[in-house]
Amino acid sequence: MIRINCPYCGEREHSEFTYGEDATRTTPDNDAPMEEWNKFVYERDNPAGEHIEYWHHAFGCRAWLKVQRNTITHDISWVGLPHENPEAAS
């Protein structure tokens, strides 16, 4: 079981959360070329290691959280709110 330390609720099991997606992608401008939109919609870094991602505390406070998690060990090294960033990544 992965445990996520929600800034509002404290440490909870991940079955209270739903997984969002890669949180490092940024939406291109409306008039950006299709190539950029294709990269945004379809391509992923999909790293083996540290991954910054969104989780939704769906069965808790219902806040969206940003989480840094290792995709090999499942260890979580940082949890914040969506507008924040872990120091190493920012």
Added chain:
Amino acid sequence: MGQYNALNIAWNALRGHKNWQRAWRDPEPKSNYDVIIIGGGGHGLATAYYLAKNHGITNVAVLEKGWIGGGNVGRNTTIVRSNYLLDGNAPFYEHGMNLWRDMAQDLNYNVMFSPRGVMNIAHTKSQYDVFARRANTMRLNGIQAELLSRDEVLEREPIIDGSADTRFPVWGGILQPDAGNARHDAVAWGYARAADQLGVDIIQNCEVIDFIKQGERIIGVKTNRGDIHAEKVGMAVAGSSSRLAEKLDLRLPIESHVLQAFVTEPYKPLINGVVTFGAGHFYVSQSDKGGVVFGGDIDGYNTYAQRGNLPVFEDVIAGGLTMMPCLSRLKLLRNWGGVMDMSMDGSPIIDVGPIDGLYLNTGWCYGGFKATPASGYCFAHTIANDEAHELNKAYTLDRFAKGYTIDEKGMGPYPKAH
């Protein structure tokens, strides 16, 4: 090494089974090949076999970082079917069914293909209507399909809870009668042995660390057992596709997710075919040894760990017990996980490029096992001819940019949902 046959078995039995040869050689990698296939899983081995058999290209190396049969080809629930809806998929998988039927004879290896039928259960009238559409589409594509009434479903699998007060009563079902199971390890070993006999080098414990490029062209790979050069390099590495592509600064439309599978202790015959629950995600069959083999959803978050988590475990088993309450008495023997390369539309990629000298085989989501022969057949064609076979021409990498996605479930670019 010779052929396996009954006479051979009797002869060796009389000599105490002391004279069997190893099924494939253990060669040192050469410095140069015509084709390198990265990944000694089912798809990689099948590709090497069909390169040698259908295209006469025998100077081929299959590089496997672990051992043959240790990855997803040995981790799946062994289901073989072709009950697909969309034009890009249906003929491809049905060609695979034809290869499955003859595989044991073709490879001279008993892959225990058992067409015992794959039955999906409907629990509502509307779900049954969707199945009717699927069955009609399958028949138009030349794939066998039958709609089953509630009584026919319960007759085929008597242990399904048919009582009126069950949470999701059975309404009916859809059956692909010629689909079924195969012994997954035997498929890997059979392709390995047959490819080896045609001259393919199967090199285990050989991990690709990087690619060797000359200008913009890939001319080989760096491995932990030295540099190996080749005219063409094919990649069939399932869950590790993005990790290898990263070395080429290539981003793929892939996320890696873990899928769990489960097996019980062997029991007497209990389940006749492959059955899927329609009100949740649960699929089950019984192995020839008697173990009840089942699985369900992927865990739902990006991961490269070959192990899953308990909430999905509970969800899968809850679905199973709703459909077949007697499963609660069985003892679970093992559970395990495999890393899936989940693509953005739930369909695979078999394509040339996008870099010269590179060929891609990826994005099988959690349906790769059934595709093993068709994937190898088409990937070999694609590598040999530098263009797709008729059957895999829809599985291009640029279909996402062009808007020709093949999305069986209509889920959109959310790999966790496929």
